[in-house]
Amino acid sequence: MxxxxxxxxxxxxxxxxxxxxxxxxxxxxxxxxxxxxxxxxxxxxxxxxxxxxxxxxxxTIKSGEIIQAQRLIIIPMGENFTLGHFEQVLTDPQFRQLFVNSTIIAFSTVALTLFLGILGAYSLSRFDYPGRSTLLVSFMATKMLPPALIIVPFFLMMYSYSLVDTYLGIILAHSIRALPLALWFLKGFFDDIPKALDESARIDGCSHFRVLYHIIIPLALPGIAVAGFYTFVTSWNDFLFVSVLSQGGGTRTLPYGLYMFQSQTSINWGATITAATITAVPSIVLFALVQNEIVEGLASGGMHGS
CATH class of the missing domain: 1.20.5 (Single alpha-helices involved in coiled-coils or other helix-helix interfaces)
Incomplete structure (x- = not known):
């Protein structure tokens, strides 16, 4: 059976x-x-x-009364629906200035970090000199230090050079925090590129900078995308360094600016939530634009830094 x-x-x-x-x-x-x-x-x-x-x-589209009452309304309709929070946030001149500050600082940080990271990674990957491994380990060791531990000496150093409350001071702070990991990313990808390509180009008369620009960088674009996206998110979401280095408020960024919708006695939850949502949009959009390069970079096996 x-x-x-x-x-x-x-x-x-x-x-x-x-x-x-x-x-x-x-x-x-x-x-x-x-x-x-x-x-x-x-x-x-x-x-x-x-x-x-x-x-x-x-x-962001719920009325303030619904948010404060914590009523379980998934999709607001009728009188519970409002776009007033977006109007309040987007028409606020201070919020627009915070957005401009964040954009300038984040993209400048990415440019500076990638410039230094590419040059440093090329040196660590292609040249053999004493202390090379120790240098890379020393860079990575700085990531083990909590930001709160280095913020005071960093502030004193920036103050001595009159860089407090300036774009340059915050850009340098963000680059210093992002550079070690970006350097490790990039070195791993550069190591995966055969050195025979460099040698062939050198035989044809290319300088090291031409080899870097015409061979290494095009082949390492996925790794550069990973390092660039990481640097952008690090800078865009930073709160600690901005709160300390932006004394006058002229260079404050969006994460710090979320406090502008709060007072000592109340919090405008609708505006705060809407501002937080708008703050998250650029990172999401940037990831959508470079997601193929990021996925390729993370999957290519170039994430080692030995």
Whole structure:
């Protein structure tokens, strides 16, 4: 007598099974069960991450009364729907200035960090000199120090050079924080590029700078995208260095500016949530623009820095 399992998934000789393949699901073939566990876990993780983001985005179009009352309204309709928070935030001259400051500082930090990181990574990857490994380890060791530990001496140094409350002071601070990890990223990608290409170009008369510009950089674009995106997010989201180095307020950025919708007695939750959502948009847009390069860079195996 055929087993019940065989009966469930019985198929004709000339066609695929019309029934559930219970052997694959419950038998020795565990590939489907593994897939269910993996994708089920990813779905739970994605849901855990997505729910706060969706709640934040939907709260921007809820009336202030609904937000403060904490009523469970997923999609606001009618009198519960409003675009007043966006109007309040986007028409605020101070918020627009904060956005301009963040843009100038973040992109300038990316440019400076990539310039120094590419040159440093090329040196560490292509030249053999005493202390090279120690130098890289020393750079990475600075990432182990909490920012609060170095903020006071850094402020004193910036103050002595009259760089407090200037774009340059904040750009230097952000570059110093982002450069070690960016350097490690870039060196790993440069190491994956065969040195035979350099040698061939050198035989043809190319200088080191031409080799770097025409060979190394084009081949390492995914790694440069990873380092650039990391640097942008580090600078764009910084709060500590901006709060200390921007004494007069003229160079404050968006993360610090979220406090502008708060007072000693109350918080404008609608405007604060909307400002926070707008603050997150540039990072999301930038990731969407360079996601292919970032994924290629992270998957290429060039993330080592030895």
């Amino acid at each position: 055929a087993s019940e399992n065989t009966t469930v998934r019985q198929a004709s000789d000339d066609g695929p099974s019309k029934y559930l393949d219970t052997d694959r699901l419950f038998g020795e073939d565990t590939s489907l069960r593994k897939a269910l566990l993996v994708y089920g876990g990813l779905f739970v993780y994605f849901l855990w991450f997505l729910v706060p983001v969706v709640w934040l985005a939907l709260s």
